[in-house]
Amino acid sequence: MASTAHTLKPPAMHPVDQAQGLRQMFATRVLRFIPVVANPRAASAGGLVLERLCAAYGACGLHTLVVDASEQARPPGELAEFDLAEGVERLSSQVSYMAARGLPLTFADARGSCESLLDALADASPQSDVVLVHASASELVRIFARRxxxxxxxxxxxxxxxxxxxxxxxxxxxxxxxxxxxMAYDLLMCASRRSIQADEVIARLARCADEFLGVAQRTALRLDPFEPASLDPDARFMDMAAGLLRSALPHTLGDNAFDHLVSPGAALPARQSAVLN
Structure with a gap:
């Protein structure tokens, strides 16, 4: 019986061709979406925040796509209207950027939800591990609230x-x-280390959010805009970045993204999926 049972085991599944093998490889690949709330009257701080987050994730070997849908961003290029991937600019081996002012509302359905933008972004940049969506609070609600x-x-x-x-x-x-x-958020205070009112602003926002809205300010850190951009993120910032990644919205790579990866001229990622995937 033992030998018979052995002969009845199903054969091992081997890819019949390279495409099937690649499809199996990327079947469990996950992108993570992080909403970053644009602040129009602290707009100059937005670039600093996004830059530091990209540096933190780059230090972990992750590729980050920044989707900038803030009021200060450029609108998407004309070609992006037909193929969203055409709007992705590769800035470095670890960072890509998409100018996206006004883009979320073009994906609004009859109920006002823009969640289909997430699928389109995943298809447009399947090489990314993290997608930072920088937009107004109302647009982020339209994009993320349902999922x-x-x-x-x-x-x-x-x-x-x-x-x-x-x-x-x-x-x-x-x-x-x-x-x-x-009902919870993280906060980055972008002010000089010499600012005497920065800590008071952090405390006041936490107090108002709690007392009037019942919302918790989970973590609050300070970023000095006068520090050099080449400065490595400190341990506390890395902890916040990791926490944002753990609470990010996961999105499994779909067939459309796979087709883009294996299409002629597409460059397949040279490394395996990150450990966080």
């Missing part, structure tokens, strides 16, 4: 140490909680 409602999604809010930046940050938290149902 993120039952996920551990936690948006990243940033501000400067000025009253106007604080006002916009609080307004964003209000939109995220009341329309998106997100």
């Amino acid at each position: 993120g409602r039952h996920a551990n999604l936690r948006p990243l809010v940033f501000t400067n140490d000025m009253a106007e930046g604080l006002t916009d940050a609080y307004a964003a938290v209000k939109v995220l909680s009341q329309r998106g149902g997100w």
Whole structure:
């Protein structure tokens, strides 16, 4: 019986061709989407925040796509209207960028949801491990709310140490909680280390979010815009970046993205999927 049982075992599944083998390789590949709330009156801090996040994920060997749909961003190029991948600019081996002002609303369905943008971005940049979506609070709700409602999604809010930046940050938290149902966020304070009001702004935002909205400010860190961009992220920032990644919205690579990877002229990733996948 033992020998008979051995002969009845199903044969091992081997790829019948290279394409099938690649499809199996990428079947479990996962992108992670992180919502970053744009702050129009602390707009200069947005580039700093996105840059530092890219550096943190790059240090982990991850490739990051920045989708900038803020008011200050450029609109997508004309070719991106026909193929979203044409709007992806490769800045380095670890960072890509997409100018996307106004792009989310072009994906709005009859219920006002823009969640199909996530599928389109995954198809457009399948080589990416992390996608930072930088947009207003209302646009992020339209993009993420339906899929993120039952996920551990936690948006990243940033501000400067000025009253106007604080006002916009609080307004964003209000939109995220009341329309998106997100009751926790992380905060980055972009101000000089010598700023005497930065810590007070952090505390005031946390207090108002808690007392008036019931929202928790989970982690708050300071970023100095006067530090050189080449400076490696410190341990606390790396911890925040890792926490954002753990709470990010996962998206499994689909067949459309696979087809893009194996199409003529496409460059397949040279390394295996990251450990986090």
